[in-house]
Amino acid sequence: MVDDPDARVGVDAAHLDGCAQCKSQFDAIADDARSIANLFAVPEPRVDVARAYARVTEGGAKARPAVRLQLPFGRPLQLAFVAAVAVVSLVVVAFAASGLLFQPTKVKPVAITLSDIQALSQLSDYGTFAWTKEPSFQVTANAADASAVAGGLTPPVVSKLPAGVSTTVTYGGMSQAEATFTFSQAKAEASAKAQGKTAPKLPANVDGATLTVKVGPAVGEVYGNINQPANGTTEQVNLPQLIVAKSVAPSVSSTQVTVTDLKNVILQQPGVSDELKKTISAISDPNDVLFIPVPVEYANSSTVHVQGVDGVALGDNTGVGAAVVWVKDGHVYAVAGTIKQSDAIDIANNLK
Amino acid sequence: MNVGARHMNVAASEQQAFEALFTAEYRRVVGIANRVLADAHEAEDVAQEVFIDFHRLHSAAADYAPAWLHRAAAHESLNRLRGARRRQKRELAQAMEEGERTLDPQKQAELAEDRRRLREGLGRMAPKPAAVLVLRASGLSYAEIAKALGIGIGQIGTLLRRAESTLRKEVNRGTSN
Numbered sequence: 001m002v003d004d005p006d007a008r009v010g011v012d013a014a015h016l017d018g019c020a021q022c023k024s025q026f027d028a029i030a031d032d033a034r035s036i037a038n039l040f041a042v043p044e045p046r047v048d049v050a051r052a053y054a055r056v057t058e059g060g061a062k063a064r065p066a067v068r069l070q071l072p073f074g075r076p077l078q079l080a081f082v083a084a085v086a087v088v089s090l091v092v093v094a095f096a097a098s099g100l101l102f103q104p105t106k107v108k109p110v111a112i113t114l115s116d117i118q119a120l121s122q123l124s125d126y127g128t129f130a131w132t133k134e135p136s137f138q139v140t141a142n143a144a145d146a147s148a149v150a151g152g153l154t155p156p157v158v159s160k161l162p163a164g165v166s167t168t169v170t171y172g173g174m175s176q177a178e179a180t181f182t183f184s185q186a187k188a189e190a191s192a193k194a195q196g197k198t199a200p201k202l203p204a205n206v207d208g209a210t211l212t213v214k215v216g217p218a219v220g221e222v223y224g225n226i227n228q229p230a231n232g233t234t235e236q237v238n239l240p241q242l243i244v245a246k247s248v249a250p251s252v253s254s255t256q257v258t259v260t261d262l263k264n265v266i267l268q269q270p271g272v273s274d275e276l277k278k279t280i281s282a283i284s285d286p287n288d289v290l291f292i293p294v295p296v297e298y299a300n301s302s303t304v305h306v307q308g309v310d311g312v313a314l315g316d317n318t319g320v321g322a323a324v325v326w327v328k329d330g331h332v333y334a335v336a337g338t339i340k341q342s343d344a345i346d347i348a349n350n351l352k
Numbered sequence: 353m354n355v356g357a358r359h360m361n362v363a364a365s366e367q368q369a370f371e372a373l374f375t376a377e378y379r380r381v382v383g384i385a386n387r388v389l390a391d392a393h394e395a396e397d398v399a400q401e402v403f404i405d406f407h408r409l410h411s412a413a414a415d416y417a418p419a420w421l422h423r424a425a426a427h428e429s430l431n432r433l434r435g436a437r438r439r440q441k442r443e444l445a446q447a448m449e450e451g452e453r454t455l456d457p458q459k460q461a462e463l464a465e466d467r468r469r470l471r472e473g474l475g476r477m478a479p480k481p482a483a484v485l486v487l488r489a490s491g492l493s494y495a496e497i498a499k500a501l502g503i504g505i506g507q508i509g510t511l512l513r514r515a516e517s518t519l520r521k522e523v524n525r526g527t528s529n
Binding site for chain 1: 390
């Protein structure tokens with residue numbers, strides 16, 4: 001009624017006119033509102049919309065990337081390890097692949113250092129990476145829309161949120177994506193030469209071989225505000241309180257490469273730590289294992305039992321960051337966020 | 353149509369939708385930030401950041417787009433208001449703006465002081481009532497505020513009244529001291 005004079009009609013208006021108490025209350029409220037509105041008054045800014053649009057599109061909003069994967073460097077710790085897990089798991093999955101088809105049914109943590117990540121990233125010099133089907137990622141307002149983007153895969157339902165986690169939820173879906181990596185001795189030599197080095201020799205059957213990696217479709221939900229910088233600078237991008245995701249287990253197929261060949265390629269890579277070499281050598285049958293690379297500088301890992309299967313838990317109980325990953329019935333699940341590890345395990349076990 | 357061409361079409365229509373959203377909402381988003389910061393340049397800065405953030409993560413065709421932008425503008429500008437370093441600069445800019453007008457200098461100084469206190473009080477308020485107040489002062493309807501902040505429309509009036517009363521007391525307390 002204070003805001004809208006038209007609302008002051010009929011029974012209410014008649015009551016106000018006759019009731020001194022209500023009238024005085026109403027007058028006080030109206031007075032507050034007028035006074036605040038007066039103090040809030042500012043000159044209307046002169047705005048050039050077209051110029052502002054040009055500035056915004058030139059300044060980075062021009063092309064919306066299909067998938068946002070950002071490197072962890074210079075970001076807060078908790079984001080660093082989640083991003084590292086996401087990025088490096090694809091690399092390790094690709095290179096731990098074997099035979100004709102790899103589809104994990106189990107998860108296993110592999111300790112990895114930042115120098116290992118750098119060493120393994122040099123493997124991209126050994127061939128050519130290409131998307132045969134690019135992933136398209138879409139943030140949606142509800143679960144049904146996310147499911148539609150992900151070809152019908154339904155987002156997992158969190159039945160028990162820990163206290164303090166926001167109930168504001170945003171859904172997302174990703175279509176299935178397919179990429180190939182074709183090994184090339186010639187390319188390896190060219191890039192090594194450019195750096196003044198000699199490329200290690202690829203096994204004969206690896207040169208020219210193609211790995212086909214399929215990831216997704218995937219769906220998930222984010223609790224809390226996504227990517228709301230506290231002060232507008234990129235250094236303060238916050239990890240959402242909770243991310244829950246489900247993806248069809250990635251698969252890798254190859255025309256002619258065996259797991260021994262790939263193990264050898266990784267082992268002869270300069271810069272790979274003895275620790276990782278030892279772990280890789282000890283892998284006897286990686287055909288059905290999804291390796292979760294754990295950046296040892298940032299996170300602890302342990303094996304946990306969730307949803308009746310063995311999973312990997314990362315992080316700790318400080319609430320800085322924790323994640324649980326497991327594979328069940330052909331799907332990979334992940335629960336991650338700025339929560340305690342015990343809460344992450346609890347959410348995982350109560351996921352519907 | 354091959355995959356590449358379809359991607360290009362999707363990207364083009366997304367860009368068109370973003371331009372339409374920008375044209376429709378930019379003025380209002382700047383208005384919300386300016387209401388909080390009383391600094392047109394900084395308000396435009398906030399608005400552009402909010403649009404860039406939105407564009408990175410969301411589809412411009414989403415029906416929640418305007419609500420998302422309004423909320424983000426209110427929160428981002430309130431966050432900046434709380435930043436002590438910027439406050440000085442803003443006060444100076446506002447003082448100069450006020451000084452240019454030709455009213456009674458004594459009254460003008462009092463009004464400027466009250467406005468400074470209003471924004472100081474706003475910066476100290478809990479985020480939700482502060483955002484309700486700012487969005488209402490920027491001309492949003494109760495329904496639009498409810499949508500932007502994800503709260504029931506029935507709560508807006510009460511939140512608004514309480515926030516106005518709290519803020520006025522803060523301004524008056526400063527005046528009487």
